[in-house]
Amino acid sequence: MASVPTVTTELGALVGLAGDGVRRWRGIPYARPPVGELRWKAPRPPSLSGGVHVATEYGPHAMQAPDPMNPSAVCDEDCLYLNVCTPEGPVPEGGWPVLFWLHGGGYRVGHGEQxxxxxxxxxxxIVVVTINYRLGSLGFLHLAGLFGEPEADAGVCGFLDQVEALKWVRRNISAFGGDPDRITVYGVSAGAKSVGNLMGSPLGTGLFAQAISSSGGADHVATPEAGTALARRLLDEVGCHDVEALRALPAKEFVEAQERILTGFQALWLWRPTLHPRVLPEVPIEPIRRGSAAGVSLLVGCNSNEGSTYALMLGDDVATAPASGVLNGILGDEGASRLLETYLRRVPDLKSAKIAAMGDERYGVPTQRLADAQSAYAAVYRYRIDIAAPGVPEQLDGGHGTETTMAWKTPLPLATQGSAVNPKRERAALLIHRSWVRFIRDGVADADGPEWPPYGPELRPVLVFREDTDLVLDPRSDERNAWGDxxxxSGTWFPVT
Known part of the structure; x- marks a missing residue:
């Protein structure tokens, strides 16, 4: 029988769980509950200190729309908790490397232990840390444009939660056997865009040594004008424009109101951090281009058909409805037409071309630009994933979010409903996991697959994970060139009415 693991942190003694070769501590508060007068305020240090505390149950998820796949999930405004999972056995000299995970969900849904x-x-x-952070209108409601400087942090609360959790980890992770100087921040989707924000924010400097960005970039922030317009729309929906009265309303009223504005997959990119003079002074890709994250090694990539997940969830017609407006707004009518003609060399029809282009608008192009920017200042390893997890239907090959279970080597319940498992895909999935492990531990991505050299804008080497994984130089260069500079x-695809 495994002994009960206990560690001493600034919070006091934390009692966790042990078994299956790992130790776990769950529901650790890294900040005070952001409720009452602390709603829409920067996180404050936790009040818990001293004594012995049982840390065996997850904390509540951030307030969000109900999850039909997990209807019993507990959501609460009191959500600023993290979890730690460590190896069993003696701690090596200097400690284990640390993985700090930021979940995805479009800043609208999600939780650390998903x-x-x-x-x-x-x-x-590897020591693994997963966190919850504030979401939606409770995490990213830009009130400064309506109520002035006292509400300056309201539009970046969720991002400040991530920074606060990282600070807590740096101060306390050695108690768990982790090395605070070997932290890798890792996120997917909104979590990956959060990684980009950390790389570009002055608040992220020195908090981590490496980064993994899966389907992200460093571009998804709102201007103060856009943030103010959305905040005004939310307050109209709530029916209250007094800031003190707003703090007294039940949290669920804000979730219900934001879901009336946009809901489901159409709402995934409505909420995002707003530019802030101290926290996010400019779109993060710009300071990254100037070296704000110099020395931070980066594993970065996306999937080959990110938009297919949206098409599956929304239907082709709904998913492609905003394409003309989005693409024409970026490239102009002629440029958007040339772009779709370029995609039509690879995909069978115009609808497929629009799905592919929209996936690249949100993930592919921002990923490319983040790789280009950071490669001037640190080792960068770039990948593309062309398959879904073994057992998942092949129609989701390369779809958004389909790589995470392979990287984490997590069994998928959906696999039992999918196609027969392909041994080549099993090998590719295992290689993905081993490559991520190698990067976190050693700072290089080579595992037991093809040679994987650092990325640079001259040759643009990309490791493409597929049934026959291979290194490809500048894949789909015609599509990259069609986007130009x-x-x-970056905003929502769907109109806010």
């Missing part, structure tokens, strides 16, 4: 505790990473000699403001 992929589990990270047991497979821990068994590979045009910059655009």
């Amino acid at each position: 992929l589990g505790d990270g047991e497979e990473f821990a068994r590979a000699g 045009t910059e655009w403001e």
Whole structure:
């Protein structure tokens, strides 16, 4: 029988769980509950200190729309908790490397433990930290444009939560056997865009040594004008424009109101951090281009058909409805037409071309630009994933979010409903996990697959994970060139009425 693991932190003694080769501590508060007068305020240090505390149950998820796949999930405004999973056994000299995970969900939904505790990473000699952070209108409601400087942090609360959790980890992770100087921040989708924000924010400097960005970039922030317009729309929906009265309303009223504005997959990119003079002074890709994250090694990539997940969830017609407006707004009518003609060389019809282009607008192009920017200042390893997890229907090959269970080596319940497992895909999935482990532990991405050299804009080497994984130089260069160097403001695809 495994002994009960206990560690001493600034919060006091934390009692966790042990078994299956790992140790776990759950529901650790890294900040005070952001309720009452602390709603829409920067996180404050936790009040818990001294004594012995049982840390065996997850904390509540951030307030969000109900999850039909997990109807019993507990959501609460009191949500600023993290979880730690470590290897069993003696701690090596200097400690284990640390993986700090930021979940995805479009800043609207999600929670830290949605992929589990990270047991497979821990068994590979890595300390895994997963966190919850504020979401939606409770995490990213830009009130400064309506109520002035006292509400300056309201539009970046969720991002400040991530920074606060990282600070807590740096101060306390050595108690769990982790090395605070070997932290890798890792996120997917909104979590990956959060990684980009950390790389570009002055608040992220020195908090982590490496980064993994899966389907992200460093571009998804709102201007103060856009943030103010959305905040005004939300307050109109709530029916209250007094800031003190707003703090007294039940949290669920804000979730219900934001879901009336946009809901489901159409709402995934409505909420996002707003530019802030101290926190996010400019779109993060710009300071990254100037070296704000110099020395931070980066594993970065996306999937080959990100938009297919949206098409599956929304239907082709709904998913492609905003394409003309979005693409024409970025490239102009002629440029958008040339772009779709370029995609039509690879995909069978115009609808497929629009799905592919929209996926690249949100993930592919921002990923490319983040790789280009950071490669001037640190080692960068770039990948593309062309398959879904073994057993998942092939119609989701390369779809958004379909790689995470492979990277985490997490069994998928959906696999039992999918196609027969392909041994080549099983090997590719295992290689993905081993490559991530190697990067977190050693700072290089080579595992037991093809040679994987650092990325640079001259040759643009990309490791393409597929049934026959291979290194490809500048894949789909015609599509990359069709986008050109045009910059655009990243926002929601769907109109807010």
